[in-house]
Amino acid sequence: MASKVPQSRSRLVLRRLVRRRLALMGMVAVLLFFVFAYLGPHFYKWQYDQLDFQAFQQPPSSEHWFGTTQNGFDMLARTMRGMQKSLIIGLIGAVISTGIAAVAGAAAGYFAGWTDRAIVAFIDLLLVLPAFLIIAILSPIFSERTWLIFVLLLAAFQWMITARVVRSMTLSMKEREFVYAARFMGVSDWKIILRHILPNMSSFLIIDATINVSSLILSEVGLSFFGFGVQPPDISLGTLINDHWQSAGTPNGYQFYLPALLLVLLVLSVNLVGDGLRDALDPNAGGGGDR
Amino acid sequence: MGRFLFRRLVYLVVLVVIATAATYFLAAAALNPRSNFEGRNPPPPPAVVDARLDELNLNDKTPIVERFGRWVRGVFDLNMGQTVDGGSVNEEMGRRVGVSLRLLLIGSILGTVLGIAAGAYSAVKQYGLSDRGMTLVSFVILSVNTVVLAVFLANAGNSFNNLIGYRAVYNTGEYAPGLEAWSWPGIVDRIQHLILPSLVLILQGFAFYSRYQRNSMLDVLGSDFVRTAQAKGLRRSKALIKHALRTALIPMGTFFAYQFALIFIGSIFVEKIFTWHGMGEWFVQSIQKNDVNATAAIGMFVAILVLVAGFLSDVVTVALDPRIRRS
Numbered sequence: 001m002a003s004k005v006p007q008s009r010s011r012l013v014l015r016r017l018v019r020r021r022l023a024l025m026g027m028v029a030v031l032l033f034f035v036f037a038y039l040g041p042h043f044y045k046w047q048y049d050q051l052d053f054q055a056f057q058q059p060p061s062s063e064h065w066f067g068t069t070q071n072g073f074d075m076l077a078r079t080m081r082g083m084q085k086s087l088i089i090g091l092i093g094a095v096i097s098t099g100i101a102a103v104a105g106a107a108a109g110y111f112a113g114w115t116d117r118a119i120v121a122f123i124d125l126l127l128v129l130p131a132f133l134i135i136a137i138l139s140p141i142f143s144e145r146t147w148l149i150f151v152l153l154l155a156a157f158q159w160m161i162t163a164r165v166v167r168s169m170t171l172s173m174k175e176r177e178f179v180y181a182a183r184f185m186g187v188s189d190w191k192i193i194l195r196h197i198l199p200n201m202s203s204f205l206i207i208d209a210t211i212n213v214s215s216l217i218l219s220e221v222g223l224s225f226f227g228f229g230v231q232p233p234d235i236s237l238g239t240l241i242n243d244h245w246q247s248a249g250t251p252n253g254y255q256f257y258l259p260a261l262l263l264v265l266l267v268l269s270v271n272l273v274g275d276g277l278r279d280a281l282d283p284n285a286g287g288g289g290d291r
Numbered sequence: 292m293g294r295f296l297f298r299r300l301v302y303l304v305v306l307v308v309i310a311t312a313a314t315y316f317l318a319a320a321a322l323n324p325r326s327n328f329e330g331r332n333p334p335p336p337p338a339v340v341d342a343r344l345d346e347l348n349l350n351d352k353t354p355i356v357e358r359f360g361r362w363v364r365g366v367f368d369l370n371m372g373q374t375v376d377g378g379s380v381n382e383e384m385g386r387r388v389g390v391s392l393r394l395l396l397i398g399s400i401l402g403t404v405l406g407i408a409a410g411a412y413s414a415v416k417q418y419g420l421s422d423r424g425m426t427l428v429s430f431v432i433l434s435v436n437t438v439v440l441a442v443f444l445a446n447a448g449n450s451f452n453n454l455i456g457y458r459a460v461y462n463t464g465e466y467a468p469g470l471e472a473w474s475w476p477g478i479v480d481r482i483q484h485l486i487l488p489s490l491v492l493i494l495q496g497f498a499f500y501s502r503y504q505r506n507s508m509l510d511v512l513g514s515d516f517v518r519t520a521q522a523k524g525l526r527r528s529k530a531l532i533k534h535a536l537r538t539a540l541i542p543m544g545t546f547f548a549y550q551f552a553l554i555f556i557g558s559i560f561v562e563k564i565f566t567w568h569g570m571g572e573w574f575v576q577s578i579q580k581n582d583v584n585a586t587a588a589i590g591m592f593v594a595i596l597v598l599v600a601g602f603l604s605d606v607v608t609v610a611l612d613p614r615i616r617r618s
Contacts, residue, residue, distance in 0.1 A: 128310045130552040130593060132559075134317060136578055137586060141321045214434070221436045222560065226575050241438055245564070249446040260439045268434040275430075 016280035023276020029269035033262075037083040046074035048081035048235060059254060066258045069244070078235055079259045083266070085147070085236040089220050090270075092148075093155045094212035098205055101159035105166025106193045110174055120167075123160045131157030132222065139228040147230050150223075154216055162208050169201050203281035210274040214267045221263065237263045299605045307594040314590025315359055315583070322581040324349040324375050347373050349583055362584065366591075372584035374577075380588045383573065388592070390465060391558060391569035398489040399554045402496020407543065409497065410504025411536050414512060425501060432498035437557050441491045441564040448487045460486045463566045488565045492557055496550075503546055508539040541611050544604035551600035555593055 018024050046052070046064065051072040060067045066075035108119035135153050142149040173179065174197065182192050198205070217237070223229035224238025225245075232239060237259055244255035324347070328340045344350035348361050365372050371380040413422035432440070445462040452458050461467075461484045470477040511517065512535055520530040559571030566572075570589055577585040 124306070125309060125313075128306045128552075128594065128597060129313060130556055132556045133314070133574070133590060133593060136574070137314070137317050137590075138321050139578070140323065140581075218436050221438060222556075225438050225560070226563070228578070241436075245438065245442050248442045249449055253446075256442065260436075260442075264435050264439060267436070268431065271430065271434050 013280045017276050020276045020279060022272050023280070026269040026272025026276060029265065030273060033083065033266050033269070034087065037080050037087055040080045041077065044077060044080070046077045048073070048077040049233075050074065050077070057252060059251070060258075067252075067254050069255060075255060075258060078240060079237075079262060082235045082237045082240045082259065083262065085230060085234060086217050086220060086238070086263070086266070089147075089151050089154070089230075089236065090213040090217040093151050093158065093216040094209045096152065096155035097158040097212050097216070098162060098209040100155065101162035101208070102166055102198050102201075102205055103193075104159070105163035106170045106197055108163070109167040109170025110189065110193055110197065116167075119163070123163055126157065126160050129157075131219070135223055136226065136228040139223070143231050147234055150220075150229055154219055154223075158212060158216065158219075162212075165204070166201065169204070170197055173197055173200060207274060207278050207281060210270065210277055214270040214274070217263075217267055217270070237266075296602075296605060296609065300602060303598045303601050307591070307598050310594040310597075311587065311591040312359070314594075315362060315587040316355065318583045318586040318590070319351075319355050319358060322578065322583050322586065323351070324581040324583060325351055327375055327581055347375065347377065347584070349375065362587065371588040371591075374585050375580050375582040380584050383585070384570075384588060384592070387568060387570050387573050390567055391555075391562075391571065393465075393485070394488060394561065394567060394569060395492070395554060395558055397485065398492025398558075399496055399551070401489070402493040403500055403547065405493065406497040406500025407504045407540070410501035411508045411539065413501070414505045414508035414539075415531060417509065422505075426505070429498035429502050432494050433502070437491065437495065437560040438564070440494065441488075441561055444487055444490055445564055459483065462487050465567050488561045488567065491561050492554060495557060496554070499550065500543070500546075504539065504543060507542050508535065511535050511539040514538075537611055541608055544608045547600060547604045547607075552593060552597050555596060 017027070041047070044065075052064070052068060052074065053072055055064060055068045056072050057070050058064055058068045060075075064074050064076065066079060068074055069078075104119055104123075108116045131154075134157065135150075138153060142153065170193075179192060179196055182196055187195075220229055220236060221238035221241060224236055225242045227242065230236040230239050240259045241256065241263070244252075244259070246256075247253055248256040325340065325344060328335060328343065341350060341352065345353070348358055348365075350358070362372055369381070371384070374380055374383060409425055413419075413425045416422050448460045448462045452460065465484055466472075466477070466481050467484075470480050472478075472481075516538075517530060517535045520534045521527060525533075555571070558569065559574060561567070562569045562571040563575065570592060573585065574589045576582075577589065
């Protein structure tokens with residue numbers, strides 16, 4: 001009989017994740033996208049704000065890998081720059097949105113009573129107002145300021161459904177022995193929420209944050225497409241697609257298709273990671289080998 | 292049953308009222324119609340601008356609550372005010388609602404029905420070839436942005452035309468000018484214009500619903516009552532449709548209500564890319580033109596759409612779920 005060495009949970013999860021080929025591919029791809037967006041510009045000849053007066057509207061070549069725009073901007077340099085913004089918007093937004101959901105949902109479930117009713121009513125209201133319409137209406141207010149306000153708004157309309165799930169999970173968790181034990185020892189309510197309740201749903205929160213990254217990247221593209229999101233001179237994948245979508249179907253189609261393809265691949269990889277995490281973190285999921 | 296539906300209706304109406312009011316206040320606070328007039332060359336005298344803004348109920352010097360009150364009184368008289376150019380919001384909306392509904396209804400209904408059918412089918416054939424294929428397809432579609440999907444399909448349509456050497460589908464506008472609407476060529480022409488934009492909405496609805504319906508159906512298929520239904524001698528197809536599918540449809544109702552607002556947002560992209568002059572295009576233009584009254588009217592339109600979708604899904608739930616019907 002081979003003796004089994006007990007494994008730590010993190011190693012177990014990692015192992016299950018690696019065993020799923022698609023999830024692993026997704027993870028590698030996301031890493032590569034980060035390298036591409038943040039290290040790429042250091043190794044590439046052209047800068048995103050540099051004009052090449054020798055090359056207007058040139059198709060991809062060894063000089064300009066993704067071709068150039070009408071004004072002579074290098075498309076690859078601009079795509080890398082745009083991807084930087086899209087990645088950072090996705091990451092910051094996802095952390096904020098999952099954070100709000102965790103705190104609001106846990107507070108509603110834990111404190112019950114009026115806190116609960118107020119939070120649930122607020123969630124219902126936000127669910128009726130379509131986020132896209134509201135952020136579009138508010139865009140004149142933030143358009144002249146930093147894009148960080150835009151990220152905050154995106155996150156502010158993203159957390160509601162997660163908060164509902166966190167609330168119902170908290171409702172069942174607050175009847176458990178370890179919460180009672182902490183409460184009878186005199187631990188304060190917020191400390192119980194932050195130290196005992198939320199860590200116990202960390203798998204769910206991690207999955208949620210991952211999925212939020214991709215949906216925030218998609219929302220950013222949608223809003224920027226109409227000029228309601230990231231504003232020039234900042235560049236994101238959304239502004240790139242807004243600038244060049246009309247070139248699709250012309251000989252300059254590469255200006256649209258190359259950034260669009262990278263956007264699709266990025267979102268696809270993040271979703272693969274999210275899906276893989278769901279399977280790896282779920283104790284009921286099969287196919288992980290050693291449990 | 293009647294009482295349940297009535298209670299839901301009241302709740303939904305309250306939500307519509309709150310959503311509309313919120314849209315009005317946000318639009319009035321964020322948009323600045325005054326800049327439209329002050330930006331003119333030569334700039335008109337301030338008194339003239341004020342008088343014009345007062346006339347349009349857009350003057351930011353009037354307290355916002357007062358402006359809202361005047362707008363609400365107008366809405367009760369079925370008059371949603373004037374656009375920033377002085378036109379009637381009612382007229383503009385009347386022109387555009389039909390366009391949007393023609394686009395939305397076909398796309399959303401077909402997408403939902405096909406998605407639910409495909410999701411249920413792949414749950415029954417779990418891990419089969421069709422299941423794997425469908426899961427992959429919907430996974431990919433859900434990762435593609437609406438803009439990218441619509442631009443891609445618009446151009447794929449063109450390539451298709453070139454390939455077969457005949458203009459089978461069109462990717463701009465709702466119809467060709469100069470054709471009688473209710474004649475045979477007129478109808479064919481409208482269908483040719485409708486195919487590509489509807490395809491965008493259908494693909495997205497399909498991807499979304501097939502994924503959720505598959506999960507919900509898988510939950511139900513393992514339960515005892517489906518086995519019992521087969522054990523008492525029902526044919527498998529009947530047990531699956533009457534007992535399993537019916538139960539698995541109940542949770543989809545709620546999705547449908549919230550998803551409908553998202554379909555409208557999807558149509559904003561579709562209208563822009565395929566140049567349909569519907570509500571979505573108007574929404575974008577209104578914000579760019581600082582048109583508070585039009586924006587609020589569109590907000591109300593969307594809220595009512597969500598209300599209708601929500602109420603329909605309640606009716607479906609009542610029809611499917613005997614527990615609610617009896618209470």
